[in-house]
Amino acid sequence: MLEIKNLHVKLEEEDKQILKGVDLTVEAGKVHAIMGPNGSGKSTLSYVLSGRGGYEVTEGEATLLGEDLLDMDPEERAAAGVFLAFQYPVEIPGVGNMTFLRTAVNAQRKARGEEEISAADFLKLVREKAKTLKIDAEMLKRPVNVGFSGGEKKRNEILQMAMLEPKLCILDETDSGLDVDAMKLVSDGVNALRDEGRGFLVITHYQRLLDHIKPDVVHIMADGRIIKTGGPELALEVEQNGYADLLAEVQ
Amino acid sequence: MTAILSETIKTKPSARRDEETAARLAVMSAGATEGWSVANREAALERVKSMGLPQPRDEYWRWTRPASLIAPEAPTASVFDPAETPIFDAVDRVKVVFIDGVFSAEESDPLELAGVSIERLVEATSDIHWASELYGKLEARGQSPVERPLAALNTWAATDGLLIRVTGKAEKPISLIYKHASETSDATLHHVIKLEEGAELTLLENGPAAARFNKVMEVDVADEARFHHVRAQGRDHERRAATHIFARLGRESLFKSFTLTANGVMTRNEAVIELLGDDAMAHVAGACMGDGDFHHDDTVFVTHDALNCESRQVFKKVLKNGAQGIFQGKILVKDGAQKTDGYQISQSLLLDGDSTFLAKPELEIYADDVACSHGSTSGAMDEEALFYLRSRGVPMAEAQNLMVIAFIAEALDEIEDEGLRAELLDRLTGWLDRRRG
Ligand SMILES: Nc1ncnc2c1ncn2[C@@H]1O[C@H](COP(=O)(O)OP(=O)(O)O)[C@@H](O)[C@H]1O
Ligand SMILES: [Mg+2]
Numbered sequence: 001m002l003e004i005k006n007l008h009v010k011l012e013e014e015d016k017q018i019l020k021g022v023d024l025t026v027e028a029g030k031v032h033a034i035m036g037p038n039g040s041g042k043s044t045l046s047y048v049l050s051g052r053g054g055y056e057v058t059e060g061e062a063t064l065l066g067e068d069l070l071d072m073d074p075e076e077r078a079a080a081g082v083f084l085a086f087q088y089p090v091e092i093p094g095v096g097n098m099t100f101l102r103t104a105v106n107a108q109r110k111a112r113g114e115e116e117i118s119a120a121d122f123l124k125l126v127r128e129k130a131k132t133l134k135i136d137a138e139m140l141k142r143p144v145n146v147g148f149s150g151g152e153k154k155r156n157e158i159l160q161m162a163m164l165e166p167k168l169c170i171l172d173e174t175d176s177g178l179d180v181d182a183m184k185l186v187s188d189g190v191n192a193l194r195d196e197g198r199g200f201l202v203i204t205h206y207q208r209l210l211d212h213i214k215p216d217v218v219h220i221m222a223d224g225r226i227i228k229t230g231g232p233e234l235a236l237e238v239e240q241n242g243y244a245d246l247l248a249e250v251q
Numbered sequence: 252m253t254a255i256l257s258e259t260i261k262t263k264p265s266a267r268r269d270e271e272t273a274a275r276l277a278v279m280s281a282g283a284t285e286g287w288s289v290a291n292r293e294a295a296l297e298r299v300k301s302m303g304l305p306q307p308r309d310e311y312w313r314w315t316r317p318a319s320l321i322a323p324e325a326p327t328a329s330v331f332d333p334a335e336t337p338i339f340d341a342v343d344r345v346k347v348v349f350i351d352g353v354f355s356a357e358e359s360d361p362l363e364l365a366g367v368s369i370e371r372l373v374e375a376t377s378d379i380h381w382a383s384e385l386y387g388k389l390e391a392r393g394q395s396p397v398e399r400p401l402a403a404l405n406t407w408a409a410t411d412g413l414l415i416r417v418t419g420k421a422e423k424p425i426s427l428i429y430k431h432a433s434e435t436s437d438a439t440l441h442h443v444i445k446l447e448e449g450a451e452l453t454l455l456e457n458g459p460a461a462a463r464f465n466k467v468m469e470v471d472v473a474d475e476a477r478f479h480h481v482r483a484q485g486r487d488h489e490r491r492a493a494t495h496i497f498a499r500l501g502r503e504s505l506f507k508s509f510t511l512t513a514n515g516v517m518t519r520n521e522a523v524i525e526l527l528g529d530d531a532m533a534h535v536a537g538a539c540m541g542d543g544d545f546h547h548d549d550t551v552f553v554t555h556d557a558l559n560c561e562s563r564q565v566f567k568k569v570l571k572n573g574a575q576g577i578f579q580g581k582i583l584v585k586d587g588a589q590k591t592d593g594y595q596i597s598q599s600l601l602l603d604g605d606s607t608f609l610a611k612p613e614l615e616i617y618a619d620d621v622a623c624s625h626g627s628t629s630g631a632m633d634e635e636a637l638f639y640l641r642s643r644g645v646p647m648a649e650a651q652n653l654m655v656i657a658f659i660a661e662a663l664d665e666i667e668d669e670g671l672r673a674e675l676l677d678r679l680t681g682w683l684d685r686r687r688g
Contacts, residue, residue, distance in 0.1 A: 075642075078644035094660040100640070103649065
């Protein structure tokens with residue numbers, strides 16, 4: 001469903017090439033993991049796919065179900081089915097979490113020509129999904145991510161994902177800063193969304209998240225490229241030996 | 252600590268000031284020639300003559316050009332008729348309508364409300380009146396340490412307004428509606444509001460009032476009384492307004508004022524508040540949204556002169572296309588005003604590089620056991636937050652509106668009544684949606 005071909009990306013403001021020819025295909029119903037050392041370009045890839053400013057695509061393409069993603073505004077990509085669970089979810093003082101969620105759900109429905117969800121139905125749905133993620137009503141009332149702990153922020157990301165039902169879920173280090181219990185909650189939330197029609201791109205540093213969210217394919221990214229692709233065993237290999245051997249192998 | 256209160260900031264003599272003051276006075280006259288108010292008005296005229304009208308070099312007029320506010324004739328302002336239900340229409344209230352600054356009996360409700368007496372200033376012509384203790388008196392107190400000549404001019408010349416005396420808890424708000432009908436109208440209104448011990452009143456104001464509007468409101472809040480003020484200034488693009496609130500607070504009293512301003516080529520809102528009784532609380536807040544030819548100035552002076560009082564000043568400005576925002580806010584804590592809790596914040600959200608915000612926050616403290624904080628910020632919209640919203644499918648315009656509302660929220664929260672707060676929020680959202688649509 002997601003096709004990335006020879007993607008080259010540099011910073012808009014600087015002469016710095018970050019992605020240097022990424023090739024990647026994610027099929028519907030599959031979970032792909034991307035691992036790699038810090039600074040290899042994993043977050044950049046997730047931002048470029050979701051349309052954040054500040055980057056310039058110099059070569060290559062990225063399509064979702066045949067549609068050119070790179071040409072769309074972030075909100076259009078969201079409506080087309082892209083969802084990024086941020087590595088660092090943004091705090092927005094003054095905007096209530098509920099208001100935000102409802103605005104987002106309705107905006108996407110509108111963009112797809114669907115009817116808006118009623119306030120009552122929305123409330124019911126949020127409460128239900130929040131409950132499974134152990135997000136309490138108080139948290140829903142607060143401004144978006146303001147005063148949330150690291151774990152609460154990540155759970156909030158998964159709640160948004162569950163509400164928006166995207167086609168492509170990109171998770172950027174959703175495990176960072178989570179304790180074991182929170183990791184379990186988040187993973188259960190993600191696993192509940194696993195579905196024939198949905199693809200996942202799970203970016204992580206550590207194998208431990210992949211114990212909970214079992215990947216079908218594992219990619220190793222280094223210096224702006226996918227340097228190796230394999231099965232789940234590749235993650236274990238990295239866990240045991242680090243990236244050094246893999247990097248040496250490529251060079 | 253010894254009290255060396257700042258000297259009155261005297262206007263400097265200048266030939267131009269004398270000339271412009273004389274020219275203005277020449278086309279005006281005393282608002283009444285009989286009854287109790289005459290003496291108060293004459294005293295005010297003396298104040299105007301000795302101070303002179305504002306000049307651009309005066310300390311508190313550097314950022315707001317006074318010329319159009321003191322010119323003998325009001326610059327014309329076309330009437331704007333937004334196709335929307337007037338604000339506060341759904342509120343159960345006593346409606347008092349002024350058209351170009353003249354009371355309209357026809358459009359107003361009967362001036363009746365249990366526990367409240369409401370009277371027109373121009374009809375109160377007896378020789379003795381409770382309002383003589385306040386009319387122009389709070390204004391005169393407020394002339395030091397900063398002079399406010401336009402308010403004194405108003406006291407002398409006001410041609411209409413209300414005298415409101417509240418003895419109990421008013422069961423519904425009094426709602427002043429200022430309609431603008433003539434492109435050249437120049438209105439001068441003066442209200443006096445006296446809340447007796449333990450009394451409570453909500454006063455609503457909305458509308459542009461006139462091409463040029465000079466309004467003074469003097470509010471005396473006795474011990475344990477509560478006063479709520481919610482105002483939406485008129486949206487006529489070319490209107491001009493200079494308004495003053497002078498308030499005096501007794502023990503354990505509450506004063507809350509919130510102003511929403513959208514449009515208007517020139518607005519100067521001054522609030523001068525004295526906390527004179529222990530444990531009193533004064534909150535003044537405002538939110539404005541300016542687009543293009545828009546100049547909005549909030550000038551606030553809060554004096555703490557009693558124990559354990561709290562004051563808050565919360566002002567938010569959203570500016571674009573060259574709009575200008577000004578904030579001049581002061582907290583003065585007098586010797587002996589211990590346990591003062593003073594807070595002041597003024598912030599602007601600049602939606603482009605053309606708009607400007609200037610702020611002059613001042614603290615002057617002569618007591619040692621106080622907590623006062625103030626802050627002022629000016630910035631563009633948070634790009635990270637915008638992207639976050641958009642990445643969830645919220646379109647750009649809607650995301651920006653959410654951010655604007657979020658920015659203003661802290662000021663809006665100063666409105667205690669939930670219904671009124673919701674109404675203003677609703678209005679604001681509607682204006683934003685239309686503006687971008
Ligand atoms: N906006 C930016 N400004 C400057 N450098 C950036 C920016 N975005 C990414 N980089 C740089 O690009 C490289 C890849 O970063 P990133 O995508 O965050 O890597 P990862 O997520 O794999 O740790 C790093 O060297 C990082 O410093
Ligand atoms: Mg990263």
